[in-house]
Amino acid sequence: MSDESLLDRIRELVLSGAYAPGDPLSEIFLAQQFAVSRTPVRESLKQLERESLIEIKPKVGTFVREPTKREIVELFQLKEGLEGLAAGLMARRGRTAHLEFLEQNVRASEAAAIARDSGRYAQLVHEFHWGLVNGSDNSKLIEHYRLLMNQLAFHRLVLKTVENPKRIAVSSGEHRQVLQMIQDKDHFGAEAAMRNHVYASARELLGGSREAPEG
Amino acid sequence: MSDESLLDRIRELVLSGAYAPGDPLSEIFLAQQFAVSRTPVRESLKQLERESLIEIKPKVGTFVREPTKREIVELFQLKEGLEGLAAGLMARRGRTAHLEFLEQNVRASEAAAIARDSGRYAQLVHEFHWGLVNGSDNSKLIEHYRLLMNQLAFHRLVLKTVENPKRIAVSSGEHRQVLQMIQDKDHFGAEAAMRNHVYASARELLGGSREAPEG
DNA sequence: TTACAGTCTCTAGTATGCAACAGACTTTTG
DNA sequence: CAAAAGTCTGTTGCATACTAGAGACTGTAA
Missing domain, CATH: 1.10.10.10 (Winged helix-like DNA-binding domain superfamily/Winged helix DNA-binding domain)
Known part of the structure; x- marks a missing residue:
């Protein structure tokens, strides 16, 4: 082996x-x-x-390992930074294939949101975030993101967000917004929109604590 | 052992x-x-x-290892993102001790810039960037930054920037600007100023290529 | 009963020997 | 001379035996 x-x-x-x-x-x-x-x-x-x-x-x-609450907050802060960076980079230099993937993903998750299919929506959210980071076309960023996400996935701290039905519709709209900014090549707006989205998700997950990442 | x-x-x-x-x-x-x-x-x-x-x-x-040019660009893109994030976090939650450290550091590097002491200035720059990241008070960010900087330090891609005397004065001013934003608790401005600084330094180092990180 | 000392078992930490393979070098053959 | 086959050396890959320490357990003495 x-x-x-x-x-x-x-x-x-x-x-x-x-x-x-x-x-x-x-x-x-x-x-x-x-x-x-x-x-x-x-x-x-x-x-x-x-x-x-x-x-x-x-x-x-x-x-x-048993993660501390503080570590989880720190991980989400980092997640916001890395995904924001990825969104900005993708808006600047994203390849057509990656853009099309995100476009299809957002359409599919909008459909899943309407259909109240939270299982499928969770999977699509996962793919949206990964698709965005891969679309940054920066292998170092991707590697660091992988390490980060392994820690979160391990502690089952991802996908929980979408268990709240009300959040799904909002989240889906935020995805659409990020995609739009990227398509418009507005890297500043794309980064801001993505960070806002990650922040909102983390806030939802962590219970709206003041310690949540900045928006 | x-x-x-x-x-x-x-x-x-x-x-x-x-x-x-x-x-x-x-x-x-x-x-x-x-x-x-x-x-x-x-x-x-x-x-x-x-x-x-x-x-x-x-x-x-x-x-x-022999790094590719592309990897170096990617590392600087990531550096910009991480240091920007650190600046924003420090502006929001920075502890007094960290702030005082940066204040002293900036004063010292302004003196070194005037004295044309590029050796000392290089050391102080190094401490400024690390002080800022440590000031973010986010251990996960610090750890990822350490991995990133090891790769850059390894390939001797740090500190080269300050070999250009003209750049030193500008760089010193940028440090002062970042510090000011942090002291003003302007996390948005601090992040932008820090990213601008990292971008400018990377651009200087990498020869102003279009592939340099965004500003 | 309680505290303590001794022992015992399980764990990771390290050293070492052998296997397997890559690549350079040598020899042979056309 | 050229090309191919074979050999030889150096490297990592892995298995295993042994070391040493942490912590639980037990027996004994106060």
């Missing part, structure tokens, strides 16, 4: 939610599970620790 | 510029150098590969 593949498999295992925060992740157990020795498992765990998904306590064990 | 310490030591070795892009970094050699076995060295190298500082070619060897 290639090492990258093993890392991905263990990461997926952790992200899947099969383990609750605090659960131990024994090297020996994982090695048996994936039919390899401890060495490659260990390398993967070290990487996942750097991604803040797990915590390795020396000589004690490896455990699924 | 603790593993984290070994990682830091090898990272410093790479960042120090002792190796040119393309130079090999043998596991065995490093193990002898630091008087440990290949295993912990190998873990550290894997991590440095994830930080984009080196490249591990399976069954061939490990080499210091």
